[in-house]
Amino acid sequence: MNIRKERAIAINHEFLQSGGDLPFSAEVRPQLLSMSSEPVETIDIDKFVKLIQLDPGLATNVLQLANSVYFSSAAKIVSLRRAIVQIGLEEALNFIQVVFYRSSLPKFPEIAGGFSDKDYWSHSWACAIACRSLGHPTIGTKLLPGELYIAGLLHGIGKLVLAIHRPDEFLQCLENSVEFQLTMPEAQLEMFGTTDTDIACELLKIWQLPDNVSLAIKYFQHPEEAEKEHQEFAGLLQLAYFIANTSGIGNIN
Numbered sequence: 054m055n056i057r058k059e060r061a062i063a064i065n066h067e068f069l070q071s072g073g074d075l076p077f078s079a080e081v082r083p084q085l086l087s088m089s090s091e092p093v094e095t096i097d098i099d100k101f102v103k104l105i106q107l108d109p110g111l112a113t114n115v116l117q118l119a120n121s122v123y124f125s126s127a128a129k130i131v132s133l134r135r136a137i138v139q140i141g142l143e144e145a146l147n148f149i150q151v152v153f154y155r156s157s158l159p160k161f162p163e164i165a166g167g168f169s170d171k172d173y174w175s176h177s178w179a180c181a182i183a184c185r186s187l188g189h190p191t192i193g194t195k196l197l198p199g200e201l202y203i204a205g206l207l208h209g210i211g212k213l214v215l216a217i218h219r220p221d222e223f224l225q226c227l228e229n230s231v232e233f234q235l236t237m238p239e240a241q242l243e244m245f246g247t248t249d250t251d252i253a254c255e256l257l258k259i260w261q262l263p264d265n266v267s268l269a270i271k272y273f274q275h276p277e278e279a280e281k282e283h284q285e286f287a288g289l290l291q292l293a294y295f296i297a298n299t300s301g302i303g304n305i306n
Contacts, residue, residue, distance in 0.1 A: 060247035061211075061255045068218045069259070081107050089150060089199040093143045101142070102134045105149070114152050115145065143198075150203055151178065158213060173213060176303025181205030183300075184293035196265075196286055204266045204286070205293050208273060210256060211249030219245070238274065250274060 084104055088096055105112050112133055119136035120129060130136050137145045155174060184205030188196045215223040226240040233240075238248045254271035258264075269286035272279035273294060276287035297303075 057242075057247045057251050058255065060245060061251035064214065064218065064245065064247065064252055065256045065259060068214050068256075071218060081105075081111075085149065089146045089203065091199065092197070093146070096142060096146075098134070098137065098142060101145075102137060105133060105137075111149060111152065115140070115148070118148055146199065147181070147202055150206060154207065154210075158217065172303040173209065173216075174303070176297055177206050177209055179300050179302040180208055180290075180293050180297035183296040184290055187289045187293055187296075194285065194289070196289070200263060200266050201286075201289065201293075203262065204269050204273075204290050205297075207253065207257065207262075207266075208270050208290060208294060209249065209253070210270075211252035211254075214252050214256065215241075215245070215249060 081104055088101060088104070105115060115133060116130065116136050118124060119139045124139050130139055140148065151174075181202045182205070185198050185202040188194050188198060188201040212223075215226075222244050226237065226244050229235060229243070230237050230240040235243075238250070241248045250271050250273070254267045257267035257270065265283060265286055268279060268283045269290050272283060272287040273290040276284050276291055279287045
């Protein structure tokens with residue numbers, strides 16, 4: 054095992070021991086993860102509803118979204134199945150992923166340099182939307198939309214771990230990258246002995262996400278370094294990251 058991987062595993066272990074939790078209940082998590090990676094047209098909506106019903110907090114969030122200004126109809130929606138129909142199955146799947154991953158992690162304090170909780174999640178959402186769109190079947194890719202979306206959503210999760218668990222050192226990385234004209238990975242290697250993408254890759258393995266998702270995130274800054282079978286996914290994620298950056302939505306550090 055190389056030193057970067059060892060350091061990434063150690064930081065994740067410290068983070069999880071300090072309160073970072075798994076993003077799904079043990080009963081629901083593997084089934085929802087599997088379902089979210091399937092083509093939408095193959096998903097059994099009744100099975101989907103039954104899974105959500107196993108988690109009262111999640112069911113409440115879905116109903117709240119369906120009754121929000123964006124989706125609401127004239128009558129109040131109280132049926133979970135009707136709520137999902139109102140939102141749309143694909144958007145419901147995406148929303149659930151955001152809810153669980155965001156709620157499973159502590160909110161981090163504002164960090165000088167423009168790295169905030171709100172900006173981080175806004176940028177992650179923009180990257181997720183872009184990544185899913187780039188993987189449309191009409192361009193010839195066989196990558197699953199759900200996996201593309203989750204890779205875009207979680208591409209920066211390693212930064213979030215560092216910002217929450219090592220805020221002072223993370224801030225120093227931001228300052229060093231500017232002062233010494235370093236890339237963030239270079240600044241992180243000097244400070245932590247590993248990078249946020251290494252940390253993200255190892256954390257997603259703990260969370261039992263598919264290897265192609267974790268490896269796409271690990272190599273998205275340098276897709277050519279990935280094994281051939283993962284280069285397309287990493288390359289699409291790199292392009293999605295660029296699109297999200299140029300959109301001006303959220304934080305791009």
